[in-house]
Amino acid sequence: MAKREKITISCIKRLVPADQRVNDTEIAGFHARISAAGKIVYYLYYRLNGKQVNFKLGVHGFITPTQARDMAKAKAGEVANGVDVQAEKKQAKREVERGKQNKLAVFLDEHYLPWLQTRNAKTAEKTIKTIKSGFPDLLDKQLSDINAWVLEQWRNEKRKTGAKPATINSYINPLKGAISRACEWGLLESHDLSKVKTLKSDNSIVRYLDATEEQELLMALAARNQRIKDERDSGNLYRYQRGYPLLPELRDKHFADHLMPIVILAMNTGMRRGEILNLSWSAVHFDENYLTVIADNAKSGKSRHIPLNKKAKDALQQWQQDTKTSGYVFEGEEGKPLTDLKKPWANLLKAAGITDFRFHDLRHHFASKLVMAGVDLNTVRELLGHADLKMTLRYAHLAPEHKAAAVGLIG
Numbered sequence: 475m476a477k478r479e480k481i482t483i484s485c486i487k488r489l490v491p492a493d494q495r496v497n498d499t500e501i502a503g504f505h506a507r508i509s510a511a512g513k514i515v516y517y518l519y520y521r522l523n524g525k526q527v528n529f530k531l532g533v534h535g536f537i538t539p540t541q542a543r544d545m546a547k548a549k550a551g552e553v554a555n556g557v558d559v560q561a562e563k564k565q566a567k568r569e570v571e572r573g574k575q576n577k578l579a580v581f582l583d584e585h586y587l588p589w590l591q592t593r594n595a596k597t598a599e600k601t602i603k604t605i606k607s608g609f610p611d612l613l614d615k616q617l618s619d620i621n622a623w624v625l626e627q628w629r630n631e632k633r634k635t636g637a638k639p640a641t642i643n644s645y646i647n648p649l650k651g652a653i654s655r656a657c658e659w660g661l662l663e664s665h666d667l668s669k670v671k672t673l674k675s676d677n678s679i680v681r682y683l684d685a686t687e688e689q690e691l692l693m694a695l696a697a698r699n700q701r702i703k704d705e706r707d708s709g710n711l712y713r714y715q716r717g718y719p720l721l722p723e724l725r726d727k728h729f730a731d732h733l734m735p736i737v738i739l740a741m742n743t744g745m746r747r748g749e750i751l752n753l754s755w756s757a758v759h760f761d762e763n764y765l766t767v768i769a770d771n772a773k774s775g776k777s778r779h780i781p782l783n784k785k786a787k788d789a790l791q792q793w794q795q796d797t798k799t800s801g802y803v804f805e806g807e808e809g810k811p812l813t814d815l816k817k818p819w820a821n822l823l824k825a826a827g828i829t830d831f832r833f834h835d836l837r838h839h840f841a842s843k844l845v846m847a848g849v850d851l852n853t854v855r856e857l858l859g860h861a862d863l864k865m866t867l868r869y870a871h872l873a874p875e876h877k878a879a880a881v882g883l884i885g
Contacts, residue, residue, distance in 0.1 A: 478499055481543065482540075491508055515532070517530055586602065609628070680842060698734070706723070735804075743780045
């Protein structure tokens with residue numbers, strides 16, 4: 475008699491050939507079979523219009539129990555709506571055989587993107603864009619032609635250009651995920667991309683501003699703010715003298731445009747660029763001195779509350795006085811969030827004489843200053859919105875006095 479228990483990684487680890495199969499206790503029809511040789515395959519059994527089907531979800535090792543469970547839920551839902559998922563799979567395979575669906579670009583657009591959108595609509599198009607921009611030469615290739623050797627060659631060329639391991643991984647991992655999904659759906663018999671191991675990268679090295687650089691950045695911001703106001707005055711004088719319509723006055727505004735309050739907010743909250751640009755006034759609570767990063771805007775998918783120190787609060791209040799009190803804090807087109815900071819940010823760094831520093835590094839700067847001020851790593855983790863402490867540990871080396879004190883306890 476087959477075992478019955480929730481199919482998890484621990485359950486699968488205990489599975490032996492003598493068990494033959496295990497039936498999941500939560501999803502009807504979801505089960506895993508183990509061969510005499512120890513190969514484990516996940517299936518979904520269903521009946522539709524009198525037809526009995528054992529739908530293959532995937533092989534353990536290519537997919538995890540959690541991924542198999544998610545697929546089983548999705549396929550069971552389709553079956554409940556009258557869809558014969560086995561017939562669809564066979565049709566997809568026939569299309570592959572006819573050469574209609576086996577190019578990477580076609581697979582990404584017609585299969586992978588729609589699936590990603592059902593999982594996480596916020597990141598779906600970004601994932602596809604990453605794959606396409608990283609591997610333009612592979613888009614016209616057959617899925618079966620994308621193998622470990624091809625990726626190793628691509629990776630070697632990237633390393634010659636000085637690309638960092640983390641950057642290379644950020645392109646390869648999404649492609650590997652896409653190709654694995656093609657296998658799970660029966661669009662590809664197998665692949666060997668598991669041989670392309672993730673490159674090790676030292677993420678303990680973080681870039682933050684030293685005291686001089688921070689001062690230079692703030693001075694450049696203030697100088698830029700004043701220059702834009704002066705240029706607006708000069709431009710309006712020119713317009714006035716010629717009878718042209720005047721542009722809105724900036725002289726009485728706190729900020730000439732969005733860049734200064736955005737940078738101040740990033741330096742004092744550690745928010746990601748996307749979190750800042752998608753921030754709404756309804757999420758800013760001046761009376762209680764905090765703002766909320768809502769789940770839809772957070773990378774982790776979980777909301778978090780960030781206290782506002784005086785610099786961040788003053789900047790937001792002044793910006794609100796300059797602009798409006800509802801909608802997006804930093805608005806681009808009417809009713810839409812601002813999307814582009816690249817050019818003004820690059821010009822600001824140039825004016826400040828700061829090199830090798832990205833906007834995202836303002837987040838590292840915030841975290842680094844907290845750690846160097848003696849804030850414990852778990853509090854830093856909560857403020858940054860890290861899912862676990864691993865990411866936050868990159869800042870641990872910035873608190874040497876804590877390590878010295880710890881060792882001193884046994885000295």
